Amino acid sequence: xxxxxxxxxxxxxxxxxxxxxxxxxxxxxxxxxxxxxxxxxxxxxxxxxxxxxxxxxxxxxxxxxxxxxxxxxxxxxxxxxxxxxxxxxxxxxxxxxxxxxxxxxxxxxxxxxxxxxxxxxxxxxxxxxxxxxxxxxxxxxxxxxxxxxxxxxxxxxxxxxxxxxxxxxxxxxxxxxxxxxxxxxxxxxxxxxxxxxxxxxxxxxxxxxxxxxxxxxxxxxxxxxxxxxxxxxxxxxxxxxxxxxxxxxxxxxxxxx
Ligand code: IPE
Ligand code: IPE
Ligand code: MG
Numbered sequence: 001x002x003x004x005x006x007x008x009x010x011x012x013x014x015x016x017x018x019x020x021x022x023x024x025x026x027x028x029x030x031x032x033x034x035x036x037x038x039x040x041x042x043x044x045x046x047x048x049x050x051x052x053x054x055x056x057x058x059x060x061x062x063x064x065x066x067x068x069x070x071x072x073x074x075x076x077x078x079x080x081x082x083x084x085x086x087x088x089x090x091x092x093x094x095x096x097x098x099x100x101x102x103x104x105x106x107x108x109x110x111x112x113x114x115x116x117x118x119x120x121x122x123x124x125x126x127x128x129x130x131x132x133x134x135x136x137x138x139x140x141x142x143x144x145x146x147x148x149x150x151x152x153x154x155x156x157x158x159x160x161x162x163x164x165x166x167x168x169x170x171x172x173x174x175x176x177x178x179x180x181x182x183x184x185x186x187x188x189x190x191x192x193x194x195x196x197x198x199x200x201x202x203x204x205x206x207x208x209x210x211x212x213x214x215x216x217x218x219x220x221x222x223x224x225x226x227x228x229x230x231x232x233x234x235x236x237x238x239x240x241x242x243x244x245x246x247x248x249x250x251x252x253x254x255x256x257x
Contacts, residue, residue, distance in 0.1 A: 017245045025201035025247055027071035028064060028240075029223070031215055032057060034207030034231030041231075047091040052233035054095045063237045065112060065144050071197060072146050073117070075215050079153030093127060096150070100130040104137065113138040113145040117193035118152030119160075147197065154217035161191035194219055202247045206232045206239075224250050 039049030064072045199219045208229045226243040
C-alpha cells in the first residue's frame with residue numbers, strides 16, 4: 001500500500017520534469033563531495049559537514065529506492081582521504097558506524113542489498129564486523145543494491161584485479177593451455193570490486209569539481225557525467241531528478257554512428 005502510494009507520488013514528480021519512467025538509469029554513482037565547504041560557509045567545523053552529508057545520503061538512497069533505481073554506488077572515503085586529520089577521519093568512520101547500526105535494524109524491512117567496495121581490511125574491527133553483518137544479511141535480498149565505496153581507489157582496484165587475474169592464470173596454466181584462459185574485458189571485470197555490478201549509467205559529482213578523483217576508472221568508460229555546483233549536503237531529490245533529466249536527454253552511442 002505504502003509502496004503504491006510512493007510510486008504514484010513519484011510519477012507526479014517525474015512528470016514535472018518530463019522524465020521518462022521507462023528510461024531511468026539502472027545504476028547511478030555519486031561522488032559525495034563538498035561537505036567541508038558546506039561547513040566552512042556556515043563557520044562550522046568540517047565534521048559538521050560530514051554529518052550533514054550523511055543525512056543527504058540517507059535521503060537520496062531512500063529516494064533512489066522509491067523511484068526504482070536498481071544500483072546506487074556512493075564514494076564515501078577514498079584511498080587518498082587518509083591524508084586528512086585524525087579528527088576528521090574518525091568522525092567519518094563514526095558516522096559510517098552509526099549508519100550501519102541503523103541500517104542493520106531496518107534491513108529486513110527495506111530489503112536493500114548492501115555491498116562495500118574497497119579495501120575494508122584496514123578499517124577498525126568494529127566497522128569490519130558491521131560490514132560483515134550487513135553483507136551477510138544482504139545475501140537474502142536480490143533487489144535494489146547500495147554500494148558504499150570505502151577506502152576505495154580505482155587504480156588500486158585495477159592493480160589488485162590484475163594481480164588476482166595473474167595468480168589465477170598461473171594456476172590454470174599448470175593444468176591447461178594458455179589459450180583456454182585469454183585476458184578479455186569481461187574476464188578482467190570479474191576481478192574488480194564491482195564484479196557482478198553493471199557499469200554506472202550516470203555518474204554525478206556535486207560541489208563544482210570536474211574530476212573523477214580515482215573513482216570507477218574502468219567502469220566509467222561509457223558512463224554519462226553530470227556535474228553540479230550544489231554541495232553534497234544541499235543535494236536533494238529535485239537535484240537528482242534534474243540529473244536524471246539531463247541523462248535522459250543524452251544520446252548514448254557507445255562509439256556507434
Ligand atoms: C566529501 O566532502 C567527503 C569526503 C571526501 C570524505 P569533502 O570533505 O571532500 O568536502 P570538500 O571538498 O572539502 O568541500
Ligand atoms: C572524492 O572527493 C572522494 C570522496 C568524495 C569520498 P575528494 O574531496 O577527496 O576529492 P579531491 O581531493 O577534491 O579530488
Ligand atoms: Mg572534497
